[in-house]
Amino acid sequence: MASSSDYDYRVNWPVNPDAPADSFESKAAFVDNGSGPIPKERYYCPQWMEQERTRLWPRVWNWAGRAEDIPTPGDFFTFRISRESFVVIRGEDNEIRAFFNVCPHRGNRLLGDGVGSLADAITCPFHNWRFNFDGSNDHVTDRETFREEALCRNLDLQAVRCETWEGFIFINMDANATPLLDQLGPLPDHAAPYRLSDMRIMRRVQSVWDANWKVGFDGFIEAYHVHCIHPQILPTFNDYHSQIDLYPNGMTRAITKFAEESPRLGNNEINPGLRAMMQEVDLDADSFSGGPADVRSAVQQAKRQRAERLGLDWSVFLDGQLTDDWNYTIFPNIALGLHPEGANLLYFRPHSTDPRKFIFDVIILMHPQQDMSIQPPAYMGLPEGADLTGRERAETIVVDWREGGLGELFDQDSNLFTQVQEGIESLGFRGSILSGQEQRIGHFHAELDRYMNTD
Ligand code: FES
Ligand SMILES: [Fe+2]
Secondary structure, eight states, X not given: OOOGGGOOTTTOOOSOTTOOTTSTXXXXXXXXXXXXXXXXXXXXXXXXXXXXXXXXXXXXXXXXXXXXXXXXXXXXXXXXXXXEEEXXXXXXXXXXXXXEXXXXXXXXXXXXXXXXXXXXXXXXXXXXXXXOTTSOEEEOTTGGGSOGGGGSSOOSOOEEEEEEXXXXXXXXXXXXXXXXXXXXXXXXXXXXXXXXXXXXXXXEEEEEESSOHHHHHHHHTOSTTHHHHOGGGGGGEEEEEEEEEEOGGGOXXXXXXXXXXXXXXXXXXXXXXXXXHHHHTTOOSTTOOSOGGGHHHHHHHHHHHHHHHTTOOOTTSOHHHHHSEEEEEETTTEEEEEOSSEEEXXXXXXXXXXXXXXXXXXXXXXXXXXXXXXXXXXXXXXOTTOOOSOOSOOOEEEOOGGGOOSOHHHHHHHHHHHHHHHHHTSTTOOOBXXXXXXXXXXXXXXXXXXXXXXX
């Protein structure tokens, strides 16, 4: 382990200190978000939640779904955030639009939760008013019974901003919001080699956890707790030497090395976890001439050669991208892990009324492949033998976290976060204290405060 004099929180641990400034792995300039503590009320106060409802969610780009889910005109899905629901629908002109899921007549919800396809119109089930896919009003039932002036207002569905990046459809209730691409900062550039728009969702698992959405998000954007809560991954995960980058608009990144043992373990031999990782890429640990410190680069080279054999162009990736966890956050509530084979998106949405619960979506995307003998690396969390053709839409699997089944790592976190939520509310707790390893949390909360402090 490093001694304290080695550590500078302004620099932390660049994965490649020699990376040129225009490289994807270059370390971003330090951003000083102060030294805390983070006040605790935001994690449980109904008033805070209510202010998020009016000051945060209506002003940010919220990820609503994937374009692949609505391939033809009339296809739609609904999306919920806070107490709002939206209809996202592909029009006759192939444009994707989003509307509040609200009928302008008496406020009924137009469509129930889920995905579907409409033949010709959106019809409100309350009194059968009809709307075209572009949101324009098409029919008012018994129009003659309304006074003329009652109908002289806009009878169309209320549209919201809707923009797509790499197949991810985002909505924004703020008509004056900056464009989605501007909000995403360096991510579109950094993510371009992964071709996210060609990936398909292979698995979606949803569960409601007993904690505030920020307890969940905070917990997933630091590796500081890994040695306590997930010690089983330390043999293949260097939890300590993360490179942490803070970007404008509350965006962050952490690069954490896989195929490298945590310095907390201090083995001199190649441990069983690293052996298994080598085996995954057909490397034989017994005949391997290097030591534990050489495994990561050997796995990278083996992955590169295998990709060549499979005809994949991985020349666009840096060596580190082949093994390591490149994890980006999109403000305020998305953590996106990028790997050449696929991506995992963790989504932390508030419960509609209870500040002590959040809706957690685990979304796994992969490049579709026909050859079922090619299975993704274990860390992607797909069940063995999963259909990776991308032909069938992966239905949402709803899981009760108390029964487990989310996967070992997530099950460990779900238990933990319930305890954290309780502890935060204690009269004896005075607000979170952050280390340099947790500076993504400080950056997120600094941006959150900017929203919450603006009327
Ligand atoms: S509320 Fe929709 S038609 Fe009446
Ligand atoms: Fe965790």
